[in-house]
Amino acid sequence: MSPTVTGFEVHDIRFPTSEQLDGSDAMNPDPDYSAAYVVIRADDGSEGHGLCFTIGRGNEIAAAAIRALRPAVLRHPAPTTPAALAALHHRLTHDSQLRWLGPEKGVTHMAAGAVINAAWDLAARHAGLPVWEFLARMAPEELVAQVDFRYLTDVLTRDEALAILRAAEPGRAERAARLRAQGYPAYTTSPGWLGYSDEKLVRLAKEAVAGGFGQIKLKVGGDLDDDVRRMRLARAAVGPTVRIAVDANQRWDVADAVRWMTALAPYRPHWIEEPTSPDDILGHAAVRRGQPVKVATGEHVANRVVFKQLLQAGAVDFVQIDAARVAGVNENLAILLLAAKYGVPVCPHAGGVGLCELVQHLAMFDYVAVSGSWEDRVIEYVDHLHEHFTDPAVVTRGRYLAPRAPGFSARLLPESIAAHRFPEGPVWQARRAAEESRGGIAP
Amino acid sequence: MSPTVTGFEVHDIRFPTSEQLDGSDAMNPDPDYSAAYVVIRADDGSEGHGLCFTIGRGNEIAAAAIRALRPAVLRHPAPTTPAALAALHHRLTHDSQLRWLGPEKGVTHMAAGAVINAAWDLAARHAGLPVWEFLARMAPEELVAQVDFRYLTDVLTRDEALAILRAAEPGRAERAARLRAQGYPAYTTSPGWLGYSDEKLVRLAKEAVAGGFGQIKLKVGGDLDDDVRRMRLARAAVGPTVRIAVDANQRWDVADAVRWMTALAPYRPHWIEEPTSPDDILGHAAVRRGQPVKVATGEHVANRVVFKQLLQAGAVDFVQIDAARVAGVNENLAILLLAAKYGVPVCPHAGGVGLCELVQHLAMFDYVAVSGSWEDRVIEYVDHLHEHFTDPAVVTRGRYLAPRAPGFSARLLPESIAAHRFPEGPVWQARRAAEESRGGIAP
Known part of the structure; x- marks a missing residue:
């Protein structure tokens, strides 16, 4: 008998990060990093x-959206096999009534992501492997069976995807070793939050370089003069060869982005991240054409x-x-x-709660079994909240160590869950x- | 003293429409039309x-998302003036923590829409006018102050918007009369649900023409042979001059859409609606280029x-x-x-719960004060659930009558709310x- 899902729990977990201005940027001045778990x-x-x-308010909506997925999981076969994982993904994303609330976007889609990632955590632990390795051992046919090709076939068919995965098969073992x-490779955003002093x-930029990072990132988009000064200081601090990415967190319209990045270009930013709305495909293309800095x-x-x-x-x-969007x-x-089809490097977003832990597996799998390269690729690292996880991401000398523990690495410690439950946990009561x-008035 | 908001109530209202297959299409086989109210x-x-x-499951997530907006409304000035309406819209869409859950998409964005529309209902009733007329009496400067131009200025600036509205000012009174x-002008989708027999x-197509409709709509995308037969029957039923739009409800990839519409083209569909993912801008452009039928x-x-x-x-x-997305x-x-800037006609989506009631105001305002035209424009009409509203939309001889009652027309009868509350209302208990x-198992 294959195992069956008999339990489905949801927790509203919040960390009061706004007290330190960790995570502050041009769009998000006071986040309380949170997880619907x-x-x-x-x-x-x-x-x-x-x-x-x-990032705080609304975490209860995400929790409600996860709860709505309970019937698609409970009493179904436990996702311990590739076939069960593919079936679960399909059930979670093709419920017509829930799909109406997106489709495939916003809170309901994020909730599906949370449950799907939990299923992969279960599957990989069941196999005794970290998720990156569990994925990297799957056959190309098993991998393409995980993908919903709906709306993709004008650009990528199942057969093309299979060809990409087969082309990367020969070097898998060598790259895994x-x-x-x-x-x-990792980069660090820790020096660059907008709420930090010059x-x-x-100080943090110099520490990052001394710690072995070849790339740092600054938040920009508040005030142009400030950003030019901060970029100048950062470039002087890290020297000419360390890469400095900048991140506007969607702050600009197209013309703003072009003007701003033209002004920052002399300090050689490695990329401009989220120059404008994440929905604005044509806007990003215009920004890319309109100024000299690469776009992410x-x-x-x-x-x-x-x-x-x-x-x-x-x-x-x-x-x-992003592992969880x-x-x-x-x-x-x-x-x-x-x-991989377009030959564009994947450089994952991380930070937040557990995003470093999760996304490292996807980048490592990409390296071993999809793109086959880590050239120009780098995973974001932010040194916040890792102490709350049973298998925290480990970055040393500017590199993420390959996880060896089974699963997806994003399991919160029971005592962290208990302390940070919202609104009833002791951290929030205090x-x-x-x-x-x-x-004053607390949230 | 200007009035203050002192009450904010949310209801989970559901109608068991799946029992009749009303509203069935290629993506949504069994909707229970619902409203987070x-x-x-x-x-x-x-x-x-x-x-x-x-359309049913997940309505509780939408209700939770509305509840999360309560602090942006309660104890603030009542939205009785253009300035208060603009300020409320800003508060509801610029909360950085809630914005993270979209941004500007999915359930949280729909929830903001519900509250904003409630505010316009309040404002128009306060002024003693239907919303279309309340809008059509606002000055161009007041109207552009309602708009968030963020991410639009590469295509439409505030000044260009002002010029469009000013150009339409001279004929306002004549068009309103x-x-x-x-x-x-209205069109009807009532004949075309996928669950209906030939x-x-x-029968319903002939009734629609006899009732004065110049356009009907069929759902397509289940099976090509079925669709060709249904389109042939519909064309024979309505004659050569009545327009027949078809609607695939996002069922296809680009190549499917091109193949399907090429097969239906001999029966002269007026438009193909939602051929593919609503996120696929470039996909819609490819469908438009790839086959002869117009795209909506x-x-x-x-x-x-x-x-x-x-x-x-x-x-x-x-x-x-759509009034509420x-x-x-x-x-x-x-x-x-x-x-209006692109000269593309607006033909609103309606149906569902209260969407006809709401969106008629926007199309009428467009005619009076924005595009200044109803040429090639038509509002969808579906004859479902209007009996639950205090001021239902009225369509006679294929045209929506201009609402005369103050407000936004989408106020549910108190007894309809009481009967359809989920899960505790008597309709659901029964x-x-x-x-x-x-x-069996009820939802």
Whole structure:
């Protein structure tokens, strides 16, 4: 008998990060990093954990959206095989009534992603492998069976995807060994939050270089004069060869982006990230044509259909997948294949709650079994909140070490869940008590 | 003293429409038409009602998303003036933490639309005018102040929008008088649901023509042979001059759409609606180039940024706004202005719960004060569920009569709310009891 799912729990977990201005950028001044967190349990004792990352208010909507998926999971076969994983992905993304709420975008799609990622966590643990290796051991036929090719076939058919995966088969073992030995290149955003002082920026930028990072990132888009000064300071701090990416977090219209980046260009930014709306494919293409800095986007791109068009339109130089925005591993597999078809490097978005932990597996799998390259590829690293995970991402000398523990690495410690439950956990009770004693209003 | 909002109520309302296969199409076989319904109350006795339309499961997520907006409304000035309406729209769409859940798409954006539409209902009732007339009496400067031009300025600036509205000012009174006298052209989807028999299709198509409709619509996309037969029957039933639009509800990839529409083209479909994913701007452009039938889309288009690109890319011949998918009147005003700039007719999507009631106001306002034309324009009409509204849309001889009652026309009767509350209302209790007596499982 194959195991059956018998448990489905959802938790609203929030961290009061706005107290430190960690994570502050031009669009998000005061995030409280949060997770709508799901645990699925099978009757053989297997468990899978997954999450939606949000920045505070509205995390309860994401939790409600996950709960709506319960009937598609509970009492179904536990996702321990490639076939069961593909079937679960299909059930979670093809319910016509829930699809109406997107389709394939926003909270309901993120919720599907959380549950799908929990299923891959369960499957990989069941196999005793980290997710990157579980994926990298699957046959090309099993991998393409995970992908929903609907709306992709004008650009990528199942047969083309199969050809990409087969072409990367020969070197898999060698690349996996190299990955285990050397780790995967990382960059750090820790110096560049908009809420930080110049002094803190310079100090953290120097520490990043001393710590072995070959790339850092600055948030921009608040004020042009400030950004020119911060970029100048950062360039002086890191020297001429370290890459400095900049990130506008969707702050601009096309003309603003062109003007701003033309002004920053003398300091040689490596890329401009999210110059404008993540929905604006033609806008990104115009920004790319209109100024000299390479264009990156993806953390807020809703689904594979928008990624397809960003590539079709020549709108991006780097594809920034996010582990938890789209429909989990399955849809990210489609996006990795699209990027491979166009030869565009995938440089994942991370940070938040558990995003580093999750997305490292996808980048490593891409290296081993899809693109076959880590040239010009780098995973974002932000040193926040890792202490809350049982298998935190480990970055040393500017590289992510390949995870060896089974699963998807994004399992929160039970005591972290208990402490940060919203609104009833002790962290939030204490914060409300402190606010009330100051006469203010807590969230 | 200006009035203040002191009440904010949310209801989960569902109608068991799946019992009749009303509303069945290639993607949505069994919808239970539903509304996450919001009422805002001010301390001067004013009320505004608004809704998210959904098709059943997940309506509770939309209700949760509306509840998350409560702090942006409660204890703020009641939206009785253009300035208060603009400020409310800004608060509802610029909360950085909630924005993360879209941005500007999916359930959270639909929820903002419900609340914004409730605010316009309140404002228009306060002024004693139907919404179309309330809008049509606003100065061009007041109207552009309602629009969020972020991400639009590469295509439409505030000054260009102002010029469009000023150019339409001279004929406003004359067009409003003509509208009151003649009504606005409608088309009917009632004959064409995919779940209906050939006999029912033919009978309802003939009834539609006899009832004065110059256009009908058929759902397609299930099976090509069936669709060719149904299209042939419909063309024979309505004669050569009545327009027959077809609607695939996102069923196809680009090549499918081209093949299917090439086969249907001999029967002269007026447009192909939603041939593929609503996110696929470049896909719609390819469908438009690849076959002879005009292309329409919009009911699932997430926001003004995607509409902008559909127009930029020459992807659509008709823009199908939906009253309740985007951020309410304010964002639809942006979309009407974009369509006017490109000279593309707006033919609204309607049906569902209250969508006819709401969207008629926007099309009429477009005619009076934006495009200044009803040439090639037509509002969808579906004869379902109107009996539940206090001021239902009225269509006679194929035309929507201009509403005369103050407000937005989408106020549900108190007894309809009470009967259809999910899961506790008597309609759902009775359905569960019936299912249980048959041994089945109710939703």
